[in-house]
Amino acid sequence: MTPQEMVRQEARLIILRALAGEPDGRLNSSLLQSTLEAFGLTRSREWVHEELAWLADVAAIAVQDIASVRVASLTDKGREHVERRRVIEGIKRPSFGG
Numbered sequence: 001m002t003p004q005e006m007v008r009q010e011a012r013l014i015i016l017r018a019l020a021g022e023p024d025g026r027l028n029s030s031l032l033q034s035t036l037e038a039f040g041l042t043r044s045r046e047w048v049h050e051e052l053a054w055l056a057d058v059a060a061i062a063v064q065d066i067a068s069v070r071v072a073s074l075t076d077k078g079r080e081h082v083e084r085r086r087v088i089e090g091i092k093r094p095s096f097g098g
Helices: 003-020 029-038 045-057 076-082
Strands: 026-028 061-066 069-074
Touching (some): 003 026, 003 029, 003 045, 003 069, 003 076, 026 029, 029 069, 045 061, 045 069, 069 076
Antiparallel strands (some): 026 069, 061 069
16 A cells, blocks of 8 residues: 555545534535644645545545535444444544544
């Protein structure tokens, strides 16, 4: 696995965890970009949108475009990955208890 792919897999898990931490399981792309930056992953909005599209393609999230941002909603499949009840290839596996 390349370093770039490792970063993408880590970012995908961070996104899913952030969504899982919200009462309604939703956040917009701007807030998700800030969340990634807090974890040391400074990336463009376009890059974040690409990762959201990838997560939507594997049905881990649903995405709705609203003006210049995208709103991501965690799906059951995405929540199951965060809770270690399912493995979605291409997303880092969560550690136990974390």
